Amino acid sequence: MTSSNHRFSDAERRGLYRAIHERRDVRSQFLHDEIPPDVLARLLKAAHHAPSVGFMQPWDFIVIESRSVREAVLSTFEEENQKAAERFEGERKAHYRSLKLQGILESPLNLCITCDRSRGGPHVLGRNSIVDTDLFSTCLAVQNLWLAARAEGIGVGWVSILDQEQLSAALNLPEHVYSLAYLCLGYVSEFLDQPELEAKGWRDRLPLSELVHGDRWGQPLTALKLDAL
Numbered sequence: 001m002t003s004s005n006h007r008f009s010d011a012e013r014r015g016l017y018r019a020i021h022e023r024r025d026v027r028s029q030f031l032h033d034e035i036p037p038d039v040l041a042r043l044l045k046a047a048h049h050a051p052s053v054g055f056m057q058p059w060d061f062i063v064i065e066s067r068s069v070r071e072a073v074l075s076t077f078e079e080e081n082q083k084a085a086e087r088f089e090g091e092r093k094a095h096y097r098s099l100k101l102q103g104i105l106e107s108p109l110n111l112c113i114t115c116d117r118s119r120g121g122p123h124v125l126g127r128n129s130i131v132d133t134d135l136f137s138t139c140l141a142v143q144n145l146w147l148a149a150r151a152e153g154i155g156v157g158w159v160s161i162l163d164q165e166q167l168s169a170a171l172n173l174p175e176h177v178y179s180l181a182y183l184c185l186g187y188v189s190e191f192l193d194q195p196e197l198e199a200k201g202w203r204d205r206l207p208l209s210e211l212v213h214g215d216r217w218g219q220p221l222t223a224l225k226l227d228a229l
């Protein structure tokens with residue numbers, strides 16, 4: 001028995017890392033083609049196999065096809081996006097305004113992944129000290145879906161420039177259910193090879209070597225050649 005016994009084959013590993021590195025947040029490149037039901041089912045199953053605190057599985061998936069719900073969501077986006085633009089000055093404000101930050105109507109499918117904060121009762125194993133672990137778990141479901149979608153050739157865009165109360169009302173969510181991720185999904189004309197915000201000069205990827213510390217915050221870890229990766 002060697003330590004690499006449980007390792008995936010080279011091709012499988014390449015596939016996994018490819019999904020990770022080529023996953024993109026998509027806003028503009030959506031095609032009209034519908035996502036077939038069996039493909040959507042695979043994506044939802046991938047999300048449902050995420051880890052969760054105490055195996056709480058706090059997520060629900062709201063599949064939004066109706067135009068009227070999307071229009072309600074778009075209207076809260078527009079209001080919040082206007083407010084967001086006001087936080088910047090001068091050129092940065094103009095730059096912000098030029099960015100496309102949602103594909104709510106253009107994408108063939110919108111999906112809201114929610115977190116039911118009451119699921120599993122008042123004492124969920126592992127959640128007593130850090131209550132937000134239910135939210136963290138739901139984020140992992142989003143990421144599973146996002147990576148599986150990339151492998152299926154489907155783009156996903158996360159829209160968070162939304163008023164949560166208005167979103168909850170549009171989706172008729174009960175009080176204890178938190179609307180964690182509003183996602184736009186669809187096949188795409190292309191996946192950009194870098195984040196759109198980077199391509200458009202908004203923000204660069206940080207060097208990994210500056211983010212990895214030894215023992216304590218601020219101590220460099222010299223043994224790893226991270227930037228050569």
Ligand SMILES: Cc1cc2c(cc1C)N(C[C@H](O)[C@H](O)[C@H](O)COP(=O)(O)O)c1[nH]c(=O)[nH]c(=O)c1N2
Nearest residue numbers: 023024025027100101102158159160161195196197
């Ligand atoms: C929690 C959260 C919330 C948002 C995002 C992401 C996440 C994780 N992102 C996408 C974000 O801008 C994007 O992930 C980064 O720019 C990196 O690009 P790639 O995802 O690697 O393409 C995002 N994008 C956008 O156009 N409008 C939005 O409201 C949001 N909101």
